[in-house]
Amino acid sequence: MTAAHGDPDLPSADQLGSRVRAARTARGMSLRDLARRVGVSPSFVSQLENNKVNASVGTLYKLVNALEVSLDELMSPTPDATAEPEPGRVERAPRPSVHDLDALPPMAWDPEEPVWPRVQRNVQRGASRAQIRFPGVTWERLTREADPFVDFLHVTYDPGSASCPEDDMMRHGGREYGFVLEGRLDVQVGFDTHTLEPGDSITFDAMTPHRLSNPHDGVCRAIWFVVARRNDDRSAALDDPSPHVTHLPALQD
Structure with a gap:
């Protein structure tokens, strides 16, 4: 299942490449600098920005971590400044409110004084999801x-797909929660692999090398949460792209 068929507001592949380039240049980062942080070649970054290659799920996570942007900033359609908010929206009291994600401190969550952005528009229709x-x-x-x-x-x-190669497992800040709706999904966390079926769920520390794959016959669909990816101070350890920090060789992250 895919969504947003033909929706002109959703980001296309060329928009993804241009947004990666815009985030890199906004931070004064060269192709070589970004490539070093992500653990790929400068040529790969250049081809990605020019929409000549696709990034894997694992590579995308490394990109957003290196660029200090959110997945939302790559997925979101271009905002319409003239659009009226939907009726019934919920607005949080400005104590303080944060509209610019880049303004959030590295650890914005404080149990005593939580910082929550306002919810401007509540409902996401199934036919117009950013993807x-x-x-x-x-x-x-x-x-x-x-x-x-x-x-x-x-x-x-899809059958035969995976979030990343077996020898380059994903690793990033936060905690992940998953719930399988349809099909089967293999989730490798560290040295353990779990096969999830419809109704099964999983929770794990995203700093542990992990990989999601579907070696089965049917399509797998699931709901996934990644919590506090940007606000986990342990992520600072991932700034060094050397294998002993970002990868568990032959295990995958």
Whole structure:
């Protein structure tokens, strides 16, 4: 299942490349600097920005971490400044309110004084979800607007697809929660692999090398949460792209 067929407001592949380039140049980062942080070649970054290659799920996570942007900033359609808010929207009291995600401090969550952005538009219609497509994998954002604390996603894994190569497992800040709706999904966390079926759920520390894959016959669809990815101070350890920090060789992250 994919969403937003023909919706002109959703980001296309060329928009993804241009947004990566815009984020890199806004931070004064060269192709070589970004490539070093992500653990890929400068040529790959250049081809990605020019829409000649696709990034895997794992590579995208490394990109957003290196660029200090959210998945929402890559997935969100261009905002319409003239659009009227939907009736019945909920607005939080300005104590303080944060509209610009880049203004959030590295650890914005304080149990005593939580910092919450306003909810401007509540409902995300199923026909107009922002999405990112990878080879065999589709992410659809389930929130109408950017949320600095959680990536709330509907994910689809086609048979034979995976979030990353077996020898380059994903690793990033935060905690992940998943619930399988349809099909089967293999989730490798560290040295353990779990096969999830419809109705099964999983929770794990995203700093542990992990990989999602579908080696089964049917399509897998699931709901996925990544909580506090941007607000986990342990992520600072991932700035060094050397294998002993970002990868568990032959295990995958």
